[in-house]
Amino acid sequence: MNGRRAMHGRLAAGIGMAAIMGIALVGCAEGGDDTEEGTGEGETVRISGGITGTEADKLQQSFDKFTEDTGIIVEYTGDKGFEGNIVTKVAGGDAPDIAIVPQPGLLKALVDTGEVKPAPDGVAANVDEYWSPDWKAYGTVDDVFYSAPMLANIKGYVWYSPKLFAEWGVEVPATWDEMITLTDTIREKTGNPPWCAGFESEAASGWPGTDWIEDLVLRQAGPDVYDQWVANEVKFTDAPLQEAFDTLDTVLRNPEYVNAGFGDVASINSTAFANVAAPVADGRCALTHQASFLSANFLDVQTAEGVAPVVAPDGDVYAFVLPPFEAGAQTTIEVGGEFVTGFTDDAATVSVLEFMSTPEWADTRVELGGNISANLGADPSLASSEFLTEAMVLLQDPNTTVRFDASDLMPSTVGSGSFWRGMVDWIDGKDTATVLSDIQAGYDD
Numbered sequence: 001m002n003g004r005r006a007m008h009g010r011l012a013a014g015i016g017m018a019a020i021m022g023i024a025l026v027g028c029a030e031g032g033d034d035t036e037e038g039t040g041e042g043e044t045v046r047i048s049g050g051i052t053g054t055e056a057d058k059l060q061q062s063f064d065k066f067t068e069d070t071g072i073i074v075e076y077t078g079d080k081g082f083e084g085n086i087v088t089k090v091a092g093g094d095a096p097d098i099a100i101v102p103q104p105g106l107l108k109a110l111v112d113t114g115e116v117k118p119a120p121d122g123v124a125a126n127v128d129e130y131w132s133p134d135w136k137a138y139g140t141v142d143d144v145f146y147s148a149p150m151l152a153n154i155k156g157y158v159w160y161s162p163k164l165f166a167e168w169g170v171e172v173p174a175t176w177d178e179m180i181t182l183t184d185t186i187r188e189k190t191g192n193p194p195w196c197a198g199f200e201s202e203a204a205s206g207w208p209g210t211d212w213i214e215d216l217v218l219r220q221a222g223p224d225v226y227d228q229w230v231a232n233e234v235k236f237t238d239a240p241l242q243e244a245f246d247t248l249d250t251v252l253r254n255p256e257y258v259n260a261g262f263g264d265v266a267s268i269n270s271t272a273f274a275n276v277a278a279p280v281a282d283g284r285c286a287l288t289h290q291a292s293f294l295s296a297n298f299l300d301v302q303t304a305e306g307v308a309p310v311v312a313p314d315g316d317v318y319a320f321v322l323p324p325f326e327a328g329a330q331t332t333i334e335v336g337g338e339f340v341t342g343f344t345d346d347a348a349t350v351s352v353l354e355f356m357s358t359p360e361w362a363d364t365r366v367e368l369g370g371n372i373s374a375n376l377g378a379d380p381s382l383a384s385s386e387f388l389t390e391a392m393v394l395l396q397d398p399n400t401t402v403r404f405d406a407s408d409l410m411p412s413t414v415g416s417g418s419f420w421r422g423m424v425d426w427i428d429g430k431d432t433a434t435v436l437s438d439i440q441a442g443y444d445d
Contacts, residue, residue: 039070039071039347040070040071040072040346040347040348040349040350040351041070041071041072041348042071042072042073043072043073043346043347043348044072044073044074044075044348045072045073045074045075045097045098045348045349045352046075046077046096046097046098047074047075047076047077047096047097047098047099047100047352048076048077048078048079048082048086048096048098048099048100049076049078049079049082049099049100049101049102049338050078050079050080050082050083050100050102051076051078051100051338052078052079052080053078054296054370055296055370055371056076056078058365058368058369058370058371059076059365060074060075060076061368062361062364062365062368063076063352063355065364066352066355066361070351072348072351072352074352077096080202081202081203083102083103083106083203083204083416084203086099086101086106086110087106087109087110087113090110090113090115090343091113091115095115095343095344096343097342097343097344097346097348097349097352098340098341098342098343098349098352098353099340099341099343100150100338100339100340100341101147101338101339101340101341102336102337102338102339102408103405103407103408103409103412103415103416104138104139104339104404104408104409105407105408105409105410105411105412105415105416106408106412106416107139107141107146107147107339107341108141108411108412109412110341111141111142111144111146115343116146116147116341116342116343117146117342117343117344117345118144118145118146119139119145119146119147119148119342119353120342120345120350120353120354122350122353122354122357123148123353123354123357124145126148126354126357126358127139127145127148127149127357129377130357130358130359130375130376130377130378131148131149131374131375131376132374132376132402134402134404135149135337135374136149138337138339138404138409139339146339146341146342147339147340147341148339148340148353148356148357149337149338149339149340149374149375150337150338150339150340150356150373151337151338151362151365151371151372151373152335152336152337152372152373152374152395153291153292153293153335153336153337153371153372154291154292154321154333154334154335154372154391154394154395155211155214155215155291155292155333155334155335155336155405156211156215156289156291156321156322156333156334157289157290157291157292157294157319157320157321157322158179158287158288158289158319158320158321158322159276159277159280159287159288159289159290159294159317159318159319160172160280160286160287160317160318160319160320161280161281161283161286161316161317161318162312162313162314162315162316162317162318163314163315163316164283164286168185168186168189168190170182170185170186172320173320173323174323174327175323175324175325175326175327176219176247176323176324176325177325178323179322179323180250180251182287183195183251183257183287186286186287187256187257190286192260192284193255193256193257193258193259193260194257194260194285194286194287195251195252195257195258195259195260195285195286195287195288195289196258196259196260196261196262196271196276196279196280196284196285196287196288197252197258197259197268197271197276197288197289198262198268198271198272198273198274198275198276199268199269199271199273199423199424199427200269200270200271200272200273201272201273204416204420205269205420205424206419206420206421206422206423206424207273207407207416207420207423208273208289208290208423209248209252209420209423209424209426209427210405210406210407210415210419210420210423211289211291211334211405212248212252212289213241213244213245213248213423214226214334214403214405214406214407215289215322215334216243216244216247216248217229217240217241217244217406218332218334218403219322219324219325219329219332220240220243220244220247220325221234221240221243221244223332223401223403225240226403226406227403229241229406230406230409230410232410232443235440236436236437236439236440237433237436237437237440241436242432242433242436245426245432245435245436246432249432252265252268252427253265253426253427259271260279260284260285260286261278261279261284261285262275262279265427266427266428266429268427269424269427269428273290274294274297276288276290276294277294277297277298277300277301278301280317281298281301281302281303281309281316281317282301282302282303282304283304289322291336292319292372292387292388292391293370293371294319295311295319295370295385295387295388296369296370296371298311298317299370303316311385311386311387312385312386312387313386318387319387321333321394330399330400330401331394331397331399331400331401332400332401332402332403333394333395333400333401333402333403334403334404334405334406335374335395335402335403335404335405336404336405336408337374337404340353340356340357358375358377359375359377359378359379362375362377362378363378363379363382366378366379366382366383366384366388366392367382367383367384368384369384370384370388371388372388372391372392372395373392374395374396376396378392380392380393380396407419407420411442411443413442413443413445414439414442414443417442417445418438418439418440418441418442418445419439419442421438421439422435422436422438422439425438
């Protein structure tokens with residue numbers, strides 16, 4: 001791993017030269033504009049995305065050294081309504097220099113505006129060197145490579161309390177059936193529903209339910225069927241999707257299993273997706289299905305002792321990958337991530353795009369905490385917790401079967417449209433056959 005983390009020569013040379021030229025410019029300028037055309041020194045690059053709050057602050061901080069070295073100023077602006085606003089802004093002539101796009105389907109919609117620039121050669125070279133071909137394919141539209149991957153997360157974790165597991169005398173399950181047995185055991189011991197879930201996410205409400213379905217299709221039907229589903233060759237109305245919904249029905253629409261700490265089944269739709277962290281930390285909820293990024297949310301909650309929960313195998317909270325249906329099956333994970341998309345091709349923007357595609361940027365951001373990267377040159381040991389280090393190792397392991405979030409790969413009318421809405425309707429009690437038909441109809445919108 002250390003060998004793969006060697007400083008990327010192309011970018012290092014470019015940054016070093018830019019810094020030298022910047023010093024020379026300062027020495028010879030006399031009160032005028034010290035910007036050197038062609039280097040980007042002194043220019044401001046505007047980045048927009050849906051990352052907000054503390055995560056936005058860390059993203060901004062990841063450019064501090066880059067600005068110091070190059071003189072290029074990076075300004076990130078987070079927008080909670082980014083996914084719903086960015087296509088309209090771009091089409092209306094108000095595109096940022098760079099957008100951080102969370103869905104390949106949304107990338108396709110942006111490319112269709114005609115405003116997205118193909119990835120610079122330096123970005124393409126970095127992605128070829130440091131990412132698997134699958135990740136490059138997710139940033140490619142109609143055989144043109146546009147967007148480098150940025151950060152990543154593993155979707156299919158089940159969060160729990162190791163301390164409570166020890167108290168109850170139970171262990172992490174190795175199969176789905178063992179997980180259901182575990183669920184029944186916890187209910188018998190506590191008298192409470194073991195699972196909690198939250199689907200509320202403003203305009204994106206419902207997406208946590210799509211993660212459940214995607215995990216189940218991947219484990220029950222297998223990666224080949226999963227790929228056919230993404231390509232709309234297997235329909236939502238076909239048997240593999242019916243099976244996934246029926247399986248999930250035994251958990252999320254079972255009033256004996258949910259919604260611990262919040263209410264009944266219907267409360268899933270009114271519970272914010274990140275709010276499941278607190279009841280797991282304080283023991284009200286024994287199990288919740290959520291991505292690796294939930295580890296960051298535990299920093300914002302407190303245990304009964306008034307401190308942040310310890311995320312560790314023997315701590316207050318930890319997580320295991322949603323188990324397979326057959327014992328000993330190869331580890332299979334669903335992942336999500338962002339893609340760095342350029343709308344201008346001036347020197348400053350190109351420099352930022354190249355920097356964000358390197359292991360050096362990935363290491364900087366990972367070390368700031370709360371995130372992991374699929375960049376094969378990045379160092380998992382820099383992650384901010386044992387859990388995130390393990391997650392990053394799993395993500396980089398060539399023996400792990402990895403598939404990108406299906407809804408993020410589908411056309412936006414389905415992936416972030418009818419699929420999200422369908423999960424909300426399903427929790428509200430609409431019958432599965434109608435929900436599946438409604439979701440499939442999104443392809444006709």
